[in-house]
Amino acid sequence: MLPLSNANSTKTNLATFAITLILTILIAIFLLFPKYGTYKAAKDAMSNAQSSLDSTLDKQKTIDGLIEKMKSDSEELQRVDYAIPDKPDISTVYALIETQAKAAALSLGATQAVDLTDQIDTSTIVGVGNGTSMTPGAKTQQNKLPSATLGAIDVNFTVTGSLEGYVSMLQGIQRSLRLFDIQSIDLTSDSEKKVITFKTTLRTYYQK
Structure with a gap:
């Protein structure tokens, strides 16, 4: 058997070890766990911020796409405005014909x-033999406009050459953007x- 003093010493050492272990666990709980919680919260916040950024970038891409489409539509409208101007x-038209004739x-x-x-x-056009006749004051079918919102101009000119x-x-x-139809x-x-x-x-058009 161990002496009584040695037994008491062993019990004291075990108690000290147990207390030290408990203190270590408590330190880990009160010091390390809060740090982990703070880290996790920061990581979650960063993840949310990244998701928000990705969403913002997606929206920006959509907006950029709409802007590009508006630019493209604007260019198309400009071409339409030139093809059928508002006056x-x-x-x-005279300048175009003169330039192309000279070229x-x-x-x-x-x-x-x-x-x-x-x-x-x-x-009211009625066939008469090989020709046609019209009721008094009537206009020819050739003068019929394609739309009530359009005006039309017939440009008559004469050129001589090859x-x-x-x-x-x-x-x-034809390569010019303005719309022309050859009438005769x-x-x-x-x-x-x-x-x-x-x-x-040549017939060309404009918006009323």
């Missing part, structure tokens, strides 16, 4: 514009001068 702008080495003759906006189609030059001129007019082309040739005279009617 007749005959001087621009195609054609001699430009008389040029005339007729506004068809007020010419409402009320005609067939290749005339085709080049029409292609140049009449030609006469001069065998001595080896040139052709083209009488042309």
Whole structure:
């Protein structure tokens, strides 16, 4: 058997160890756990902030896409505005015809514009042999407007030169953004001068 003093010493050591262990656990609980809680809260806050940022970036991408679409739509509208302007702008049409005729080495003759906006189609066309006749005061079917919101102008002009030059001129007019429809082309040739005279009617439109 151990002496009584040794037994008491062993009990004291065990008690001291137990107390030390309990204190260590308490220190871990009161010191380490709050730090972990703070870290977890910070991590959660960072995760929420990242999610919010991702959501904001997605919204920004959507907004950027809408802005680009608006720019594209604006460019399309500008092209439409040029194709069918909000006024007749005959001087621009004259300038275009003159420029293209000169570029195609054609001699430009008389040029005339007729506004068809007020010419409402009320005609009754009746076949008479190989020709046609109209009721008095009626307008031809050719003057019928495609829309009540559009005005139309017939531009009549004469150019003289080669067939290749005339085709080049029409292609140049076609490449312009303004909308044109060819209504008629009449030609006469001069065998001595080896040139052709083209009488042309183009129709262009504007918004009322």
